[in-house]
Amino acid sequence: MQQTKGSFEDKFRQLDEVLPDPSTTRNASGAPGHEYWQQKVDYKITATLDETKRRLTAKATIRYTNNSPDALPWLWLQLDQNIFKRDSMAELTDAFGGPGRRGPKVSLGSASEPTKLSMDELRRQQAMADNEYGYDISAVTLMDGAALPHTIVGTLMRVDLPAPLAPGETTEFAIEWAFNIVEEDAINARSGYEHFPDDPRKGGNDIFLLAQWFPRMVVYSDYEGWHNKEFLGRGEFTLEFGDYEVDLTVPSDHIIAATGTIQNPDAVLTAAQRQRLETAKDAAAPMFIVTPQEAAAAEAGNPKGTKTWKFAATNVRDFAWASSRKFMWDAQGVKQPGAENETVLAMSFWPKEGGDLWKKYSTAAVVHTLKVYSRFSFDYPYPTAQSVNGPVGGMEYPMITFNGPRTTLNKDGTRTYSLAEKMFLVGVVIHEIGHIYFPMTVNSDERQWTWMDEGLNSFLDSVAGFEWDPNMPWTRSVPRDLVSYMVSNQQEPIMTQSDSVTNLGSNAYGKPSAAYHLLRDTIIGRERFDFALKEYARRWKFKRPTPADFFRTMEEASGTDLDWFWRGWFYSTDHVDISLDSIYRLKVDTKDPDIDLPRRRAEKEAEPDLVGIGLNKAQGLPIWVLENPGVRDFYDTNDQFTVTPKDRKGYTSFLEGLDPWERQVFDRAVKEDANYYVLNFSNKGGLVMPVILGLTFKDGSTQKMNIPAEIWRRNARDVAKLLVFPKGKELVQVVVDPDWETGDADLENNHYPRRIIPSRIEAFKDEASMDRVSRDLMGEAAGAEPDKRK
Amino acid sequence: MIARRAVLAGAAALAAVLAAPALAHQQKRAISTVAINPRSGAIEIMHQVPVHDAEHALRVQGAQSPDIIGSAESREAFARYVAQRFVLAVDGVVAVPAYVGSEITGGSLWVYQELPAARAGTPIRINSQILTDVWALQENRVNIGSGAGVTTLIFTAGDAAQDMLLAS
Numbered sequence: 001m002q003q004t005k006g007s008f009e010d011k012f013r014q015l016d017e018v019l020p021d022p023s024t025t026r027n028a029s030g031a032p033g034h035e036y037w038q039q040k041v042d043y044k045i046t047a048t049l050d051e052t053k054r055r056l057t058a059k060a061t062i063r064y065t066n067n068s069p070d071a072l073p074w075l076w077l078q079l080d081q082n083i084f085k086r087d088s089m090a091e092l093t094d095a096f097g098g099p100g101r102r103g104p105k106v107s108l109g110s111a112s113e114p115t116k117l118s119m120d121e122l123r124r125q126q127a128m129a130d131n132e133y134g135y136d137i138s139a140v141t142l143m144d145g146a147a148l149p150h151t152i153v154g155t156l157m158r159v160d161l162p163a164p165l166a167p168g169e170t171t172e173f174a175i176e177w178a179f180n181i182v183e184e185d186a187i188n189a190r191s192g193y194e195h196f197p198d199d200p201r202k203g204g205n206d207i208f209l210l211a212q213w214f215p216r217m218v219v220y221s222d223y224e225g226w227h228n229k230e231f232l233g234r235g236e237f238t239l240e241f242g243d244y245e246v247d248l249t250v251p252s253d254h255i256i257a258a259t260g261t262i263q264n265p266d267a268v269l270t271a272a273q274r275q276r277l278e279t280a281k282d283a284a285a286p287m288f289i290v291t292p293q294e295a296a297a298a299e300a301g302n303p304k305g306t307k308t309w310k311f312a313a314t315n316v317r318d319f320a321w322a323s324s325r326k327f328m329w330d331a332q333g334v335k336q337p338g339a340e341n342e343t344v345l346a347m348s349f350w351p352k353e354g355g356d357l358w359k360k361y362s363t364a365a366v367v368h369t370l371k372v373y374s375r376f377s378f379d380y381p382y383p384t385a386q387s388v389n390g391p392v393g394g395m396e397y398p399m400i401t402f403n404g405p406r407t408t409l410n411k412d413g414t415r416t417y418s419l420a421e422k423m424f425l426v427g428v429v430i431h432e433i434g435h436i437y438f439p440m441t442v443n444s445d446e447r448q449w450t451w452m453d454e455g456l457n458s459f460l461d462s463v464a465g466f467e468w469d470p471n472m473p474w475t476r477s478v479p480r481d482l483v484s485y486m487v488s489n490q491q492e493p494i495m496t497q498s499d500s501v502t503n504l505g506s507n508a509y510g511k512p513s514a515a516y517h518l519l520r521d522t523i524i525g526r527e528r529f530d531f532a533l534k535e536y537a538r539r540w541k542f543k544r545p546t547p548a549d550f551f552r553t554m555e556e557a558s559g560t561d562l563d564w565f566w567r568g569w570f571y572s573t574d575h576v577d578i579s580l581d582s583i584y585r586l587k588v589d590t591k592d593p594d595i596d597l598p599r600r601r602a603e604k605e606a607e608p609d610l611v612g613i614g615l616n617k618a619q620g621l622p623i624w625v626l627e628n629p630g631v632r633d634f635y636d637t638n639d640q641f642t643v644t645p646k647d648r649k650g651y652t653s654f655l656e657g658l659d660p661w662e663r664q665v666f667d668r669a670v671k672e673d674a675n676y677y678v679l680n681f682s683n684k685g686g687l688v689m690p691v692i693l694g695l696t697f698k699d700g701s702t703q704k705m706n707i708p709a710e711i712w713r714r715n716a717r718d719v720a721k722l723l724v725f726p727k728g729k730e731l732v733q734v735v736v737d738p739d740w741e742t743g744d745a746d747l748e749n750n751h752y753p754r755r756i757i758p759s760r761i762e763a764f765k766d767e768a769s770m771d772r773v774s775r776d777l778m779g780e781a782a783g784a785e786p787d788k789r790k
Numbered sequence: 791m792i793a794r795r796a797v798l799a800g801a802a803a804l805a806a807v808l809a810a811p812a813l814a815h816q817q818k819r820a821i822s823t824v825a826i827n828p829r830s831g832a833i834e835i836m837h838q839v840p841v842h843d844a845e846h847a848l849r850v851q852g853a854q855s856p857d858i859i860g861s862a863e864s865r866e867a868f869a870r871y872v873a874q875r876f877v878l879a880v881d882g883v884v885a886v887p888a889y890v891g892s893e894i895t896g897g898s899l900w901v902y903q904e905l906p907a908a909r910a911g912t913p914i915r916i917n918s919q920i921l922t923d924v925w926a927l928q929e930n931r932v933n934i935g936s937g938a939g940v941t942t943l944i945f946t947a948g949d950a951a952q953d954m955l956l957a958s
Contacts, residue, residue: 410855418859420845473894475841489941760834764891
């Protein structure tokens, strides 16, 4: 569809031509269709961690249920560890020094500067050279042991079935594999080990964070078939739900945190630890399961063989775990009366390097997250919610998250942390635990659409942050914070595949978060927005939504056509800049010459004299008519506004010519004598937005007015709006977006009359001049009066 | 083929944390704005750096316990670092912007600098290497101008300076 004549731009064109057609699996209102289906994949895994070799060996039985209407001749699996093979697509396409590179610092040289490799890059190169990373797949077999043909394509593997798997059928097959665990700090990954060489134990200790550690089934969906897109490192994961039984064999002194619940606590925990875990379910504050003293002893000791921890998890899309003898462990029960899991164990695992920062805030932040996020979605759907400290800055998996902030070790042996580090810990725990709702439960496709989970989660983590402490300087991602990104000519629409986005933080986290704040607090309103978001979460809980399902649900449940909003914020790179260009004031003409003409005379008299006449007067030049009084006539004593009988007759004729309804309207308008104003706006940024007006009247009163964005539907560039106020309500000032809700890029053109808006630096200088540092606070406190003569 | 000498960079970089770039941790981006203030005519330079990135950068540079929010000293130390890593030449002459100050708003540290008056259209040359010596992923954006007429330059580690015309 293209406008080929004129310049009309339809910012309100419905999205139907862009969105996929509704179907029996996804209906037109954004809900799962009556024939919605998704595959189910259950895993039974046994794995052994060789701490010394830092190698994991495992085997799995995968039970795949084909709920699709299609026969499947083969199955695809994700081999994410293969991203670390030297010939992976990610490695081969890693541009040296280019933007968006996932790795340590390098820099391309120039005529005056040599090319540089950092120590970290050399470390990475050496680790890649010294170690064989990636999966060793040793067997893929049917349950009777017969080998299954399989083909590895980078981070994907196709397994050919003996016969196509019919709709409704289930198949089971087994895989055996092993891989060398990457050193997180050296390779840069979403999982791996971290070594602590300075620990008291000879040889030091490790923390192992294991994720993307088993061959995971590729998604087969109703809208894309097999989602076989290579893992390049940035676009995260697309996964199927299923049940897991996982046996993990590790050194006997390790503590494991994992997706799911422990099935054999008697075999892996002490009696005291089991008792503490039971008590923690009803604790009002986090309590230790593994105490600092127990962790310190383990950290300095050696294992006596191995232990096997057995975990089970129901209806999860992934499984991750962490293992170390360094872990302290605390827990607190969160009550959800009437929920499927009435008591959720909020838990944290951290080494001494986490210190009091973790003791005070990690599990507390988990508890806070569950309370806030559940209000916006559904009861937390799993029995545990865990925060684990390790080498990964922040990553999310079902029931378990990895979070990086730590304390600083001081020379005197104490551990402290800054306010910023505290904010980062609370912030990242809220964010990553929040991901257990989105996308671990509302299972959107991260590889394709990062914004679907990250945008919603950034929005909700800022809501949770404000409810934790509104005075903390959170990264809040509200519209005013995104202005410098949104005015840039170097950006992509939000609806861009994740691996192709150049500034993922602003694009997929900040901008959609700002959009949701705007929808909630300004466009739709809290009640309807929260209702619609909750409905989206409820509809797609344990299902796989697409962008269209989100857009349609938010519109349908809130009762608001938001196609213009999605089109502008998600499909374009426009920004917000609405200018109030002029205001015209109108008065109703009474047509009564005895009223109108004196008023016009008064208006005329209010105009300034001609400058030349004033100068003549000052110069004392004579006025001819004054010096020749004998020739004065009617026009010297009556001006152009003198009322004549003809004027009065005309007025009478006018009144008599009106139809009764016209006379009624006219008489009322004259009687009310209202103030009419025409406001002229132009849209300089391109995004159509509600026009929010702050009005100030001559009597000192103020009013806020919200004109819906639809005012721009026929002309997205310039519009005029008539405002009517009763007699006595005279406008003296109008401000567009007075509370900076929309992220308007140019505030100066928001004011009428124009007002000088100080630049950020000017405002800073003004505030700095008021800085208390420059004041004599000691004198003020003592009540001293400054000597103004000095 | 052009042979290029590879050398070790002097500073050891902080181990990059490359997990999901949750906004609660390192974002590895800085946005700078260079614009003429139409009232004063001065060139105003503003740098917006996530607080977390700033604090970790200070730690990389040897600060024992940096505290960007609580310590004016930490903040000023980072501001001095920013000034060193942002190079601006006006009309062919390397400029030395005056340091105005810094503040924290919305999870970001703002660093302010300014230069004496120059006319719109004056040739400028810019290179923003803020934090590129710390993280390979660092991507800096420099917006030239303000309001609706913004042109953005992007810099990553080792990029050469780019030429533009000054705008208000």
